[in-house]
Amino acid sequence: MKCPECGCDESKVIDSRPTENKVRRRRECINCAFRFTTYEIIEEIPLMVIKRDNTIEPFDREKLVDRLCRATVKRPVKLENLENMVEEIATELKNSLQREVTSEKIGELVLHKLKEIDDVAYIRFASVYRDFNDVDSFMRIISELKDDKNK
Numbered sequence: 001m002k003c004p005e006c007g008c009d010e011s012k013v014i015d016s017r018p019t020e021n022k023v024r025r026r027r028e029c030i031n032c033a034f035r036f037t038t039y040e041i042i043e044e045i046p047l048m049v050i051k052r053d054n055t056i057e058p059f060d061r062e063k064l065v066d067r068l069c070r071a072t073v074k075r076p077v078k079l080e081n082l083e084n085m086v087e088e089i090a091t092e093l094k095n096s097l098q099r100e101v102t103s104e105k106i107g108e109l110v111l112h113k114l115k116e117i118d119d120v121a122y123i124r125f126a127s128v129y130r131d132f133n134d135v136d137s138f139m140r141i142i143s144e145l146k147d148d149k150n151k
Contacts, residue, residue, distance in 0.1 A: 001027060003029035003031065003032065003034055004036055005029060006029060006034065008030060008031035008032065010029070010031065011027040011028060011030060011036075012027065012028055012030060013025050013026070013027055014026045014027060014028050019039075022041045022042070023039065024037060024038075024039055025037065025038045046059070046099075047059040047090070047098075049101060049102070049103055050100055050101070050102045051103050052104075059093070059101070059106075061086050061087075061090060064086050064089070064106070064110070065079075065082055065086050067125070068086070068110070068114070068121075068125070069082065070124075071114070071121045071122075071124040071125040071128075072118060072124075075118050075120055075121050077117055077118050077121060081117060085113050088113065089110065092109065093109075110129070111125065111129065119145055122145065123138070123142065123145070127141075
């Protein structure tokens with residue numbers, strides 16, 4: 001941070017306080033001892049989802065929780081577990097440092113995590129996500145699930 005008085009690049013932080021959506025820092029120049037205040041603003045870069053029809057929309061946690069609630073209707077799965085799962089997925093996506101992610105990538109992450117929570121919810125979600133059109137599709141995913149459980 002350059003000193004506004006002498007232009008020196010070196011300063012030390014004397015005091016730091018969080019304020020609404022930013023951090024206020026009191027600094028002192030190493031060269032001339034001039035004191036000044038800076039504000040750090042957290043930059044939120046929205047995660048965008050590329051849909052199957054190539055439209056792009058912002059990632060919506062609530063929409064994903066809603067879809068998971070539909071898959072877990074009448075199943076012994078707590079809403080808290082679903083919200084934690086969505087938070088883990090959102091964190092994983094943001095940590096990948098990609099600004100745009102495909103809905104397929106999100107769907108695969110959901111399926112992977114849902115498989116650990118509830119088999120029936122996994123099959124329900126997969127049937128909509130993978131667009132099952134016949135009984136064979138259901139039989140295939142059930143046999144895959146059985147194979148995974150037997151390992």
